[in-house]
Amino acid sequence: MLVPMGRWEPNARDRLAQAALTLFQEHGYDRTTVEEIAARAGLTERTFFRYFTDKKEVLFGGSDALHERIVTCIADAPQGTAPLDAVAAALESLAPFFKDRRDHARARQTLLAAHAELRERELIKLASLASAAAETLRGRGVTEPTASLAAEAGIAVFKVAFERWLEDPKAQDLSRHIQFGLDELRAVTASTGPRTPTEPSRPLARPARARKP
Amino acid sequence: MLVPMGRWEPNARDRLAQAALTLFQEHGYDRTTVEEIAARAGLTERTFFRYFTDKKEVLFGGSDALHERIVTCIADAPQGTAPLDAVAAALESLAPFFKDRRDHARARQTLLAAHAELRERELIKLASLASAAAETLRGRGVTEPTASLAAEAGIAVFKVAFERWLEDPKAQDLSRHIQFGLDELRAVTASTGPRTPTEPSRPLARPARARKP
DNA sequence: GGAGTGATGTCAGTAGCTGACATCAAGGAG
DNA sequence: CTCCTTGATGTCAGCTACTGACATCACTCC
Incomplete structure (x- = not known):
């Protein structure tokens, strides 16, 4: 490694998140086990659950x-x-x-x-x-x-x-x-409330657009 | 029973939902197992999951x-x-x-x-x-x-x-x-957009109420 | 009365998740 | 230099949610 570091590789959390996203895309969400994610990040299932409360949570960093x-x-x-x-x-x-x-x-x-x-x-x-x-x-x-x-x-x-x-x-x-x-x-919200239909040909009154998206 | 019925008690689904709500209130959600719910309804865990995809789902009938x-x-x-x-x-x-x-x-x-x-x-x-x-x-x-x-x-x-x-x-x-x-x-939504503050003493402009709750 | 049907039971297995305890490098105090 | 503490990690055992495969058995329809 280029930078001297502590006992463990840094950014365990990011590594887990990255590994998870990749594996989810490759094999699908349910067919990816937490153990696989952890292994790919060079960690253990237990450690995964120390960073994320949930398997889902890894996607919501x-x-x-x-x-x-x-x-x-x-x-x-x-x-x-x-x-x-x-x-x-x-x-x-x-x-x-x-x-x-x-x-x-x-x-x-x-x-x-x-x-x-x-x-x-x-x-x-x-x-x-x-x-x-x-x-x-x-x-x-x-x-x-x-x-x-x-x-x-x-x-x-x-x-x-x-x-x-x-x-x-x-x-x-x-x-x-x-x-x-x-x-x-x-x-x-402005076009709301009891009103007389102004465009009888349309099923529902449509509010005018205010700006182009 | 008053009404002649089939092989099983009727309304399994309702019985499960009822049992679940009661047990959740008595012992809390996580300390209630699906097996307990099913047992209280006179059924099996497996049957519970035939009616509800989830332990949670039983509350969303x-x-x-x-x-x-x-x-x-x-x-x-x-x-x-x-x-x-x-x-x-x-x-x-x-x-x-x-x-x-x-x-x-x-x-x-x-x-x-x-x-x-x-x-x-x-x-x-x-x-x-x-x-x-x-x-x-x-x-x-x-x-x-x-x-x-x-x-x-x-x-x-x-x-x-x-x-x-x-x-x-x-x-x-x-x-x-x-x-x-x-x-x-x-x-x-009406009170929105760039505007001159009309009530300088208030931190944020407040829209007027339209109706009493 | 025999075949089919549908709700249920039984069993075994997977995986998410947790608690308790061990490990082991880094850093500070003596 | 050694000891001790600390923090991130590993190991292990265990619970429970959830699933697939197959069995059961009353009821029904032909």
């Missing part, structure tokens, strides 16, 4: 960083920022995190699409982001249920925007997709 | 009915109904399902609060409702991402409304909580 970033970003929003804007700005600030990892994110998404258990984990991570955002809003004086709704709505926009970003052939920035999603959400 | 109700309700919404209104109406139509089961729902919620794995399952059920709603909207001519956003926003409102309904000391109807949540969501 960076989520703490996102969590932290969202919280500080909302906390630091300028005075007078509307709750949903604060959340949206926080979510947009995550774009750089993903910018260089679109391929990685795609590979991950493919796995998620095929395995409900992994989607479950993804959803609870997002829900945890939402509740952290809500709590930060509350710390700024936003009352319930406004705080929770702003947070949940923001996360809903993020979910949709993220999926479309992964599929976007034009590879536009994630933050643009978020902005567009927000505009769509505004249109969806 | 009625979700198919909700799914179906939401789909038909959105599909049957009158022409010209705005997407979010169709979703909201569908969610409100679920209120009768829960009306008589507030205690049951509370017991369940207590378990969910204590066990992340159960919350994961709850979240994926809700997400599945959202995507079913979105697909039904699409079937009515609503385009993406409007359909997904309306569905996700609706589910977000439902999540918040449901929690508040469970805690509501006045025990107001779930559908009222949903309506109130919708109004709040509208306020949250």
